[in-house]
Amino acid sequence: MSDAYTFTKGNQAEITLPAGVQITVKAKTNSALLQSVKLTSKDGQLDQQFTGTGEHNTVIGQTTITDVSQLVATFEYGESDGALKPSSLNSGGPYEIGAYNLMVIVAENGDDSDYNDTILEFSWYTPK
Template structure:
């Protein structure tokens, strides 16, 4: 198992990824409200802002991160008045399926309880040894 994990604190996720690994980050929406996901690293190796809305896992952004192992992601949504408010978070993984790894952070606006309004996926492959 890798050394990847997520720690949640309010609408912020502290993310640890395997060092030196190429990681695909994909942001998705399942909400009519605009979702705003900011993904950053302390070393400046990652600085992404994914925004958008849509249903049925609409992809609102994607990036490839290489070599960055510690990230922070902040989740917000735009309310009917246009103000951004913090989302509630939950997470899962990392799930190891053969050499494929998946870690997911999901967000809820509060308009229902399905925790799929914003989804941030991290996926990578474990190198063969």
């Protein structure tokens, strides 16, 4: 859907999602360092945080949202001293595969450059 997009700047992503559609949000990690994603809606309706560690696309959070079209996602990671630091971001999509849609934001904490330390996925089906 052309009305969905993301704009990344620093460690924040401004996300616009299609209206009137149920959207699945899933956060995954591929890092031994603590990863954190905070999702907030511009209207204050949504305020959620996913945190965790793990390799091999470990799911650190999942939710379903409806009727929230403007979000901000803030990505951080924890150093060994416990301090949270900003991640670097990239994004892709939305990708349309038949009626299925996928938009992805990926974060890098600087220990390599594979941009998979945190993965935030938004998926939905195009209404018929």
